Amino acid sequence: MGFRVAVVGATGNVGREVLNILAERDFPASEIIAIASRKSIGQTAMYGDKELKVVALDTFDPKGVDIALFAAGSGVAKEYAPKFGKAGCVVIDNSSHYRMDPDVPLVVPEVNPDALKDFAKKNIIANPNCSTAQMLVALKPLHDAATIKRVVVSTYQSVSGSGNAAMDELFTQTRAIFVNDPIVKEVYTKQIAFNVIPHIDVFMDDGYTKEEWKMVAETHKMLDPNIKLTATAVRVPVFVGHSEAINIEFEKPLSEKDARKILREAPGCLVIDKREDGGYITPIECVGDFATYISRIREDKTVDHGLNIWVVSDNLRKGAALNAVQIAESLLNQGLLKVS
Ligand code: 2RA
Numbered sequence: 001m002g003f004r005v006a007v008v009g010a011t012g013n014v015g016r017e018v019l020n021i022l023a024e025r026d027f028p029a030s031e032i033i034a035i036a037s038r039k040s041i042g043q044t045a046m047y048g049d050k051e052l053k054v055v056a057l058d059t060f061d062p063k064g065v066d067i068a069l070f071a072a073g074s075g076v077a078k079e080y081a082p083k084f085g086k087a088g089c090v091v092i093d094n095s096s097h098y099r100m101d102p103d104v105p106l107v108v109p110e111v112n113p114d115a116l117k118d119f120a121k122k123n124i125i126a127n128p129n130c131s132t133a134q135m136l137v138a139l140k141p142l143h144d145a146a147t148i149k150r151v152v153v154s155t156y157q158s159v160s161g162s163g164n165a166a167m168d169e170l171f172t173q174t175r176a177i178f179v180n181d182p183i184v185k186e187v188y189t190k191q192i193a194f195n196v197i198p199h200i201d202v203f204m205d206d207g208y209t210k211e212e213w214k215m216v217a218e219t220h221k222m223l224d225p226n227i228k229l230t231a232t233a234v235r236v237p238v239f240v241g242h243s244e245a246i247n248i249e250f251e252k253p254l255s256e257k258d259a260r261k262i263l264r265e266a267p268g269c270l271v272i273d274k275r276e277d278g279g280y281i282t283p284i285e286c287v288g289d290f291a292t293y294i295s296r297i298r299e300d301k302t303v304d305h306g307l308n309i310w311v312v313s314d315n316l317r318k319g320a321a322l323n324a325v326q327i328a329e330s331l332l333n334q335g336l337l338k339v340s
Contacts, residue, residue, distance in 0.1 A: 001339050002030035005328075006065045006089070008080065009072030010034035010045040010054055013160055013167075014094055017321035018069050023048030025325060028332070028339065035060055036072075062087040066337070069324050070094060085123030090337060092125045092324045099126040100217060108133050108323060109330040110267040111140045112222045116327070116336055125327055130319025131155045131211065131233060131242055132218040137292040137318065138246070138311045141266035143223060146254035146305065150228040152247040153215065157200060158238040158283060161315050162187055167239055174237070188235065197235040209233055241283025242315040250305040259307055260297050268318070273297050281312045292318050 005022065009015040015036070022032060034045040034052040044051045057076070062068065062084040070077050074097035081091045081098070098104040105115040106126045119125050128136070135153060142148065159166040166187040173183050173193035183191050190197050201210035211233040219229050236243075264271045270291035272281045280295035292313040300306025313319060331337040 002028040003066040003337075003339060004031045004033070004064060005029045006033040006035055006060075006062065006068040006084075007045075008035045008057060008068055008070045008076065008084075009094075010052070011036045011040045011043050012071055013164055013316055014071035014320045016045060017316045018071055018324060019045055019047045019052075021317065021321050021325045023050075025329070027325060027328065033060075033065070037076075062089045065089040066339075067092065067328050067331075069321075069328070071320065071324070081124050082122070088123070090119060090123055090125065090328075090331065092127060092327050094127045094320050094324055096129065096214065097126075098122075098124050099128065099214075100221065101126070106218060106221050107327050107330075108136050108140075108222060109326045111136045113330050113334065115222070116330055116334060119331070119336065127320060127324045127327065128218045128222065129211070129214040130161060130315040131157060131231075131244065132215050132222075133319050133323050134242060134292045134311055134313035134315075135215065135244055135246060136219060136223055137266075137268045137313075138263065138294055138309060139219075139248070140223060141262050141269070142248065142250070142254065142259060142307070143227075145252075145258070145262050147251035148224070148227050148248055149251050150249040151219075151230070153229065153231045154245045155200075155211075155215075155231065155233045156196075156236045156238070156243040156245075156283075157211075157233060158240050158242055158315055159187075159192060159235065160240045161200070161242065161319075162235070166192075170237055170239065192235060192237050194237060196237070198232065200233040200235055238283050240287045240314060240316060241312060242319060243283050244311045246309050246311055247300060248307045248309070249300075249303050250307070253305050254307065256297050256299045256307065259309075263294050263297070263309075268292050269294055271295070271297070280310060283312055286312050286314050288317070289314055290317060290322055 281293035
């Protein structure tokens with residue numbers, strides 16, 4: 001007994017992590033179907049120790065599939081998610097396409113699991129942007145304790161957020177510098193090796209990038225529309241793992257001691273916070289992990305009730321694949337989905 005589960009975009013960074021996590025967490029699946037574009041036909045994808053042959057999306061019949069985890073971008077989601085939904089399949093989509101749709105729940109299970117009750121409106125559930133997901137896992141328990149008034153966040157986002165080609169670009173640029181070869185720039189306009197780029201996604205008219213806008217809009221949809229949030233999203237020469245420096249202003253008093261206790265006990269959070277050399281998390285230490293790590297917890301005495309924290313998580317996992325699988329698990333745990 002178990003669910004027929006499809007992974008759409010099974011050969012991409014996130015799709016491969018979805019398959020890994022479905023196996024690692026022993027998700028109750030009777031069958032796992034690895035789906036990708038026609039150009040990936042002939043490729044295989046690993047599900048635990050099983051090698052799955054990839055099937056083509058454009059000829060796949062979703063009838064009888066219970067859950068489809070989409071990790072194939074907005075264009076594919078726009079065209080195929082409704083087809084899967086109408087065939088009775090529950091779609092959990094990683095792209096940005098449906099996130100602000102009022103009939104589509106946008107969910108981080110540790111933050112707003114109740115939003116899942118509305119999934120049947122379109123049979124589509126949206127996964128948030130990776131930088132929003134890890135931030136809200138940390139902010140939610142603090143908001144419940146002392147009501148967040150304002151957030152200022154700077155992100156340090158790894159190149160895996162841009163996909164495989166970006167990871168290759170960081171590698172080849174780094175190697176080129178050591179052997180004095182010319183630098184090739186295809187994914188990013190500026191060199192990413194030994195550099196940082198304050199630009200993720202497209203620029204909007206107000207000077208912010210869409211990545212920064214996503215953090216505001218998704219926080220308002222999932223946590224509280226009254227929170228004033230401003231973001232600066234930066235690409236850094238790290239392969240996997242997003243880091244965030246978050247400054248928080250509360251309505252009510254919250255000591256760093258109480259904040260640390262709350263975060264230690266919060267779902268999905270792991271506090272590593274010692275005021276000594278190495279007493280904090282760094283992105284390369286979070287890779288492959290499920291946790292959202294929090295370090296550098298300290299009061300911000302420049303405002304009445306302020307706090308600074310450092311938040312790090314594997315952007316391919318909590319930022320995408322893990323959150324999507326946790327949404328499927330939450331549907332089961334809430335009795336919203338039963339094995340057919
Ligand atoms: C990035 N958050 O890091 C975006 C999309 N994954 O590029």
